[in-house]
Amino acid sequence: MHFAIFARYRGRERRRAEFVRRSAEALSTLEGAGEFSVVRVEDIAAEPDTPEGFVNATLALLAAGDWAIGLSCSHDSLNQAELVLPQRAKAGHVYVAAGEFSKELQASFTLLQFVLSKRTKEGREATSLVRSGLSQIEAADALGISKQAMSQRLQAAGWQAEQAGYQQAVSLWCRAAQSLR
Known part of the structure; x- marks a missing residue:
């Protein structure tokens, strides 16, 4: 079973490659997030170890606001997460491939993104x-x-809403993983 994150930088940093590399290093320090690697100049990817690490890394990318994010839970490896991300994917959007749970996960991350975007x-x-x-x-x-x-x-x-959304997303990822076993 593979949890996979594929993210494409959509921000305006002049030194994109350096920014993307530093971002991958920082995300790799999150507990359970796995090792983020730079795939191409604007792309990073990881296979998180736990559903919590998976959701934490996704929230960190959403909070940054400059990343288009592809997520998958499948028997395949990282390629599935890359495939779910459209070529013209928009910053702050999450695209999910997780079988029967895709729509619910998409909704959870859309709501979490909304809460994060309203923060001072x-x-x-x-x-x-x-x-x-x-x-x-x-x-x-x-x-x-x-x-x-x-x-x-x-x-x-919106701390309480974030916590509720976080728990829901973790629970859905666990259920998605169990359904593929």
Whole structure:
């Protein structure tokens, strides 16, 4: 069973190759995301180890906003994820090939992308700290704000919606993988 991510950079960086290489290195540090490799100047790919790593890497790419993302869960390897990504794929879009679960996964990632796209800088800071494992109190201390202000930032950033979408996406990927066994 292979989980695969294939992403094409659609941003405006002048030094695209360097940016894409650095992005692959950074994504490879996410737990369970696997080793991202540069496939072509604008393309990166990985076969994540876990459904959680798979969803974390996809969310990181969505949060960046400059990537078109192809995802697959199949008996095939990485090629399937590349094939699902149209040549003119748009930044911030996720294209999914996961059998009977494709539509539900597509919907989950579309909703997650919407939540991520509405975040302010402060919301991104707050959710990043909590996602990294800090409690709300620890994250508030790190930002120099009150616990109440932290709670308000997380609420405005759609943290609860992100967590619900994350759990749904992980669950759907697990079900997709089980259906292919």
